[in-house]
Amino acid sequence: MALKVHGTVGSPATFRALAALHEKDLDFEFIPVNLSAKEHKSPQFLAHKNPFGQVPVFEHGDLKLFESRAITKYVAEAFADKGTSLIHKDPKKSAIQTVWTEVEAQKFDPTVAKLGWEIVLKPKFGMTTDEAVVAEFEKKLEPLLDVYEKRLTESKYLGGDSFTLADLHHLPTLQGIMGTKVKSQFDARPHVSAWASDILSRPAWVKVASMLTK
Amino acid sequence: MAIKLYGTAASTATLRAKACLAEKGLDYEFVNVNMSNKEHKTPEFLSRNPFGQVPAFEDGDLKLFESRAITQYLAHAYPDNGTNLIIHDPKKMAIVGVWIEVESQKFDQFGSKLAWELAYKPMFGLTTDDAAVEENEKKLEQVLDVYESRLSESKYLGGDCFTLADLHHLPVLKFLFGTKAKRLFDARPHVSAWAADIQSRPAWVKAITA
Numbered sequence: 447m448a449l450k451v452h453g454t455v456g457s458p459a460t461f462r463a464l465a466a467l468h469e470k471d472l473d474f475e476f477i478p479v480n481l482s483a484k485e486h487k488s489p490q491f492l493a494h495k496n497p498f499g500q501v502p503v504f505e506h507g508d509l510k511l512f513e514s515r516a517i518t519k520y521v522a523e524a525f526a527d528k529g530t531s532l533i534h535k536d537p538k539k540s541a542i543q544t545v546w547t548e549v550e551a552q553k554f555d556p557t558v559a560k561l562g563w564e565i566v567l568k569p570k571f572g573m574t575t576d577e578a579v580v581a582e583f584e585k586k587l588e589p590l591l592d593v594y595e596k597r598l599t600e601s602k603y604l605g606g607d608s609f610t611l612a613d614l615h616h617l618p619t620l621q622g623i624m625g626t627k628v629k630s631q632f633d634a635r636p637h638v639s640a641w642a643s644d645i646l647s648r649p650a651w652v653k654v655a656s657m658l659t660k
Numbered sequence: 661m662a663i664k665l666y667g668t669a670a671s672t673a674t675l676r677a678k679a680c681l682a683e684k685g686l687d688y689e690f691v692n693v694n695m696s697n698k699e700h701k702t703p704e705f706l707s708r709n710p711f712g713q714v715p716a717f718e719d720g721d722l723k724l725f726e727s728r729a730i731t732q733y734l735a736h737a738y739p740d741n742g743t744n745l746i747i748h749d750p751k752k753m754a755i756v757g758v759w760i761e762v763e764s765q766k767f768d769q770f771g772s773k774l775a776w777e778l779a780y781k782p783m784f785g786l787t788t789d790d791a792a793v794e795e796n797e798k799k800l801e802q803v804l805d806v807y808e809s810r811l812s813e814s815k816y817l818g819g820d821c822f823t824l825a826d827l828h829h830l831p832v833l834k835f836l837f838g839t840k841a842k843r844l845f846d847a848r849p850h851v852s853a854w855a856a857d858i859q860s861r862p863a864w865v866k867a868i869t870a
Contacts, residue, residue, distance in 0.1 A: 448696050493868045498766065509751045513761035520754040541733035548726035551764060553711070593710045 449474035452495060453502035454481050455657045458559070459619030460502040464657075465617050468650035470529035479503075512601050515551060516541040518611055528651070532611045541607030546597075546612035550604075555619055563621040584628060591631055591638055592593040598637035613645050621646060621655055665730075666708060667715035668695055670783075672772065672831035674715040675867065676727040679830050680734050682863035685742035728764060731824055735841075744865065745824045756818030759825035761812075762803075770800040771832040793867035801844055804851055805819035811850035818856075826858050833859060834868065 451467065451474055453460030467474050479485050479501050487499045495503040496512040503510065506516040506524070510519050522532035534540045560583050564575045597604060605612030622641055624632065633639050645651065665681065665688055667674030681688050681735065693699050693714050701712045709717035709725035717724045719737070724730050735745040747753045773796045777788045810817060818825035833855055836842060845855050 497809060498762075498803075506751075511758050513758050513765065515765075516754065516757040516761045520750070521755050524750055524754075528742055537733075537737050538738070541722060541724055541729065544729040544732050545724050545726050548729045549711075552728075554727065595712060596710060 447507040448484070448505070451475070451502050451507040452479050452505075452613055455556060455660075456564075457481070457499065457501050458622065459616040461621075461654050461657075462506060462514040462615060462617075463502045464654045465614050465651055466521045466532060466611070468653050469532060469614065469648075470521055470525045470572050472525060472528065476486065490646050494546045508514045515611075515615060516635070518614065532609075532614060534608075534610065543610050543612050544647070546604040547615060550612065550615045553590055554616060557583055557590060558619045558628075559592060561587070561628055562619060562628070565628070566622055584631070587628065587631055591635055594638050594641075595635040598641050609645065609648070613641070615617045617645060617651050617654075620657055621651075661687060661689040662716040662718075662720050664691055665715055666691045666693050666705070667688070668693055670747040670780075671714045672835065673727040673773065675831035675834070676828060677715045677730045679827050679864055680731040680745065681826070683743040683745060683827065683832070683869040684734055684738050684859075685863075686734070686738060728760070728824075728828060729862070731827065735811070735824055743822065745822075745827060747819065747821070747823065752819055756823045756825050759817040760828065763825065763828045766803050767800075767807075767829060768832060770796045770803065771829075771836060773838075774800060775832055775843050776836040778841055781837040797841060797844060800841070804844055804848055807854075808848040808853050811854050816854070822858065826854070829855075830858060830864055833844060 449467070449472055451460070451463055453463065453476065455478070464476075479491075481501070485491060486496070486501060492499050495510070498512070499606065502514060502517065503512050504520075505511075506520075511520060518532070526533070526535075534543050561580060562584075564580050567597075568575050594604070601607070603609050603613050604616075623629065624642065624646070632642050663681070663686060664743070665674070665677055667677065667690070669675075669692075670842045678690075681726070693705065695714070699705055700709075700714060705716070706712055708723060711725070715725070715727060715730065719733075720787075722733075724733060731745070745754055749800075774793065775855070777793050780808070781788050786868070805861075816822050817869050833845075837845070837855070837859070846852050
């Protein structure tokens, strides 16, 4: 049964889904969605793909999913025995992995994506970076990364001993921010820095990131 | 007692965990965290939740935080207790997973901000920011329009049965329904019926009155 991803190169959410598919060594068809042509806001897209008008959209036969973290979770579980294991099967280990998956979704992503928007994306769209917002969110990031530093001192990866979705979900926003001055906050924390380098250098992620230069 | 929940009655995140414990009919000890005394910032509490937030949770030697991690743990660890909050069929569960993300990524953002402005600020004697209310109501309405369409095709957000995808909304709904934001829900018949249905569940009523 064919796997399809409707998405856009450079979209963090699209890249999040693709990272999981590559970690699992899965074959899939990538169908580009033209965001500048507002394809994602067309009635057909809203009716048949994602009612919120966003990428990515994932198909596995007749199963259609949206929300990148729901897609990665499904892929991790449905193809548990293929490629990298992205989840823990033990219920207690799985629960701890879920804690850090929530931390990424509830804390890391809102803070770092905001910084990425201001510093990287706004200039690309000809808009002006709001330095006050940047300062505010840089300040929010520090205590967050302090918690990560402590966690990664006790645990090789966020969710436990092995790389899981809890780490993977960070990759797109992490990649984006490491190209900015905010990288200094990561560099200042040895365990965070080592973890970030480790996960960003995974072959499956490098494959996804290279789509940006094609 | 093996299960302990550390939190406060006014915290939406604490209520989310309480709702789940109630649906599963599980016995637990509720430990009140005195936030006005900054108990949540003490070293002892930070060892339970390094972000210094409620709730924190224990089941024997397992320690968790983040309300939606707590609910997911309970739903999977106690499948035969009380209400089934997950679906065993992987494809049906994947769809529940989509709507769990929707609550987390879309509803909660705007819903929580509105709850803060309209419900919490008055409680703390702070002034509501009308511009923030207008902005967040507009954004919430766009989300609720999608909910209206979804709920006209599906009895509950995740499918035919009540699951975590619905449960996660309960605490924010509780606070919004005590404010003028309730009209956004009332204006959409399927959303309104769904909100009334889930808020009248005996377990939820128990969770907020206990």
